[in-house]
Amino acid sequence: MAKKEKRKATTAETDSPKHIADRIKKSAEKMVKQINNLEDPEFTTMQRGKSNVIWDEKKGFLELGNKEVTRTFLNIAHARKFMQTTMIMEKTRNYLEHNKTASIREIYYELKHTVADTKENTFEEQSESDTIIVDLEHSVDTIREKLNLHANPKGTLYGDITLLDRMHNNDKFNASKLGRGGWSIMSRVEPEEIEIVDSSAEYLLVCETEAIYERLIEEGYPKKNNCILIGIGGQAARGARRLIHRIHNELELPTIVFTDGDPYGWYIYSVVKQGSMALAAHSEFMSVPDAKYVGMTMDDIEDYQLEMVTERMSEGDIKRAKEMLAYPWFQNKEWQAQLKKSVEKKVRVEQQALANKRLDFVATHYLPEKIRNKNFLP
Amino acid sequence: MSENSKNSGTKPNNGAVDNLEKEFKEHSVAEFFKKNKQMIGLYGKIRTLTMVVHEYVTNSLDACEETGILPNIDVKIDELGDEYYEVTVTDNGPGISLDNVGRAFGKLLAGTKFHRMMQSRGQQGIGASGCTMLSQMTTGKASKIITGQDGHKPIALELVIDPKLNEPKISNVKELDKEFRGTSVQAKFKGCLYRDSDQGALEYLRRTAIANPHAQISFRDPLGQKTVFKRTHNVLPERPTEIKPHPKGTTIDDVLTYCKTTKGRTVASFLNNDFDRMGAKGIEEIRKRVKFDLNKDPKLLTWEEAEEIVKAFKVINVIAPSTDALRPIGEEQIGKSLQNIVQPEFLTVLTRKPTVYAGGYPFQVEIAIAYGGGAGKKVGDQTSMDIMRFANRVPLLFDNGNCALTKAIQSIDWKRYDIKDPSTAPVTVFVNFISVHIPYTGAGKQAIADEEEVLEEIRLALMQTGRKAGIYIAQKRRSFENQQKRLMFYKYIPEVCKALSAITNENEENLKKKMEQMVLEKLKIDEKKEEEERKKAEKTIANDDNSFIAKKPKKEEQKKKSKK
Secondary structure, eight states, rough: OOOHHOOOOGGGGGGGGGHHHHHHHHHHHHHHHHTTTTTOOOEEEEESSSGEEEEEETTTTEEEOOOOEESSSTTTTTTHHHHHHHHHHHHHHHHHTOOOEEEHHHHHHHHBBOTTTSSSSOOOOOOHHHHHHHHHHTTTTSSGGGGEEEEEOOOEEEESSSEEETTTTTTTEEESOOOOTTOOOOSOTTTTEEEEEEOSSEEEEEESSSHHHHHHHTTHHHHHHTTTEEEOOOSOHHHHHHHHHHHHHHSSOEEEEEESSSHHHHHHHHHHHHHOTTTTHHHHHHHHHHEEEEEEOOOHHTTTGGGGEEEEHHHHHHHHHHHHHSSGGGGGHHHHEEEEEEEOOOOOGGGGGGTTTTTTTTIHHHHHHHHHHHHHOO | OOHHHHOOOOOOOOOHHHHHHHHHHHHHHHHHHOOGGGGGGGSSSHHHHHHHHHHHHHHHHHHHHHOOOOOEEEEEEEEEEEEEEEEEEOSSSOOOOHHHHHHHOTTOOOOOOTTOOOOOOOOOOHHHHHHHHHHHHHHHEEEEEEOOTTSSSOOEEEEEEEEEEEEEEEEEEOOOSOOOOEEEEEEEESSSSOSSSSSSSHHHHHEEEEEOOTOOEEOOOTTTOOOEEOOOSSSOOOOOOOEEEEEEEOHHHHHHHHHHOOSSSSSOOOOOHHHHHHHHHHHHHHHOOOSSSSSSGEEEEEHHHHHHHHHHHSSOOOOOOOOOOOOOOOHHHHHHHHHHTTTTTTEEEOOOEEEEEEETTTEEEEEEHHHSSSSSEEETTEEOEEEEEETTEEOOOOOOGGGGHHHHTSSGGGGGTTOOGGOOOEEEEEEEEESOOOOOOSSSOOBOOOOOOHHHHHHHHHHEEEEEEEEHHHHHHHHHHHHHHHHHHHHHHHHHHHHHHHHOOOHHHHHHHHHHHHHHHHHHHHHHHEEEEEHHHHHHTTTTTTTEEEEOOOOHHHHHHHOO
């Protein structure tokens, strides 16, 4: 529990690049000391995955537990990862010192080479360096962005919201005036880089598919309904989640999520709302426990006579639904009912199935009606 | 039948019948051979040439051993044209007189071995004459023979077989004016093929040399490549002795065959004289069990009476057969010759005690397991388990899958002996099956029938030797794994040190040294454990006279290598 107290990520004074670089250095110095004493050097990070994820019902999001894992060099199973860890430590510290940022693919390519006198590469696939990066984030108690690393940006923002980009000539812009595509959400949207200036919107609508995002803009939905629209294009990237979190909290806007009606879509909603298992440590800064779910639901199929345009669930979908039935954060009667119904009927319904009524049906009827009637799932 | 009707008398013309029978028999042997050469193993282009070499070499070995000469055998194969070869086999044996040379090379089924209960290389004596026949059939040429006996001038001659009469025809006999003792046979063959393969003459001779450490064998292949398998044992094997058939392994047909040639005047004396372990007590037991009088002339025994005897044999108590006739190669000799020819890292040999199959045939099994070094079958970079089968010292190269020896080896769970996958293991398994009567599956004499006792005996022997091999292999694997571990840790050290040094400004070289020291110290603990196990294993093996570990290259050399 003491350790738990210590884990207080991303507070301004402990999270400057200098601080993080120092933490990496400290960790390296500890290893050097161990080596000089002919002891097996250690690298400690937080255990991730289901076994160390805690569902905090009161806070309404997933949190990382305090189980630690220690990786040592003199362990056949760890040696290679240990080497990779020291390489990532060195490189990110270097970025921080020289004020450089890189994508996680760039750092992978920068560090990839043949290990001397072998046929083995330092990293064979990007997934290897990606895992080490997450290890390091957790080890030095920060987020990837503060290590000057970023994933490929994903997600778009549209609507009446004014932002200020401190990293680019202090550009000030309104996301409804950037053309039909809106603003492409950066992977780093921390306050010291992107400032939210103001907005007249009444709520934030988060939309799973880019196609519906575009449909809603074409129909003038954001303007007519006075909302901000974020398209996340499948599973929400870190930048998008951070921005949703910030808009929700800083502008105090209700957040409504709109996904496909299947286990995959519902899980996307739960990640936006309660956080993900992989990034449970960062839920506090990314999740939106107050978010509401507008659709698609199993009930929509009957309510909107969509029986003809449902799809069969794959075996994988059904398996996923069954797993989700057991997740503690899906233990409420509404979601249990949705999941059970999907397993029973073995059907899923996409957002775009609404086009079966009329192209603009989603913008003129479905969303306005459901939102007006507060026909939400929790 | 026609003879009878022609003479119209009740007495057949005995002389005419005898002649006809003789002619018929001789005619059929050679003709039969001509039409059915595949039955005696002379089929397949590669196999044919190997079998020819086998027949000549077997003759040479037998001739030398019977006269107490340490064999030197020289084999040459020359390519004369497309699928056309000349085989020359020369030995230092006693030589053959002109009177006997025809019988040795020019008469089919002339051997003396067929009805002898004695451990021998061949069993049907079709060998060298079969080659003469094959040569003249495929090329029309005579076989050339040079033979010299002590105290005589050597003679050269040419020889063919008259297939109708099954009689040799000798021509161009010349006395040579030089010193030579031994026999050299040279014959040409068409429609065959020489290959340096598993089933080729070279491999055949290599295995022959392994099973006959008292012989020196040299070989020159069609490309002029010469290989010499040196003699490793200077003592001739003891000659096997002839034994009588044991009652328990006798069939009705056997009884009827033996009774034709017996000197016994009564069935009782026939049983006493012609069978192993049959004394007065045994004969009394039989007398009680058969319905006819044992004083009967054995030559007049009927099928039914023979059947009664065999039935009685099955139930009466008879002492186990004498195993005096068996002549194993011996553990020491097998060990020496495998070390010489296969050059493995580790070797363990076992000659089991004689036992009996099918109730009456004594047999004995010799097994060796060789590991590492030159052991195993090597094809390109791949090494797999090599199975060397022998029957009375004769290598069996063909019909692998049908053979009881192979089946026994395959039925072993090699994992128990630390051989994870026989198809990738550097292992040679040597099996010599010794018996007065080898239960071959066919006249090709290349596979042994799976008699239950035979399979079980081989399995027992394999398990016994397998355990010893397993101890060595496990120990070696552990030390190999330790080595691998060290290398694995070492290879990551430079990158770790480079990174840590860049972050902390610590001297990179110092860090490297420290890390290597750290790895070694950690492995030392593991090595200590491993060393103890190694010592224990080596002690077990060293206490065993039949296992040998090849001398390893000096440790210093290995260290030097790894330092680089």
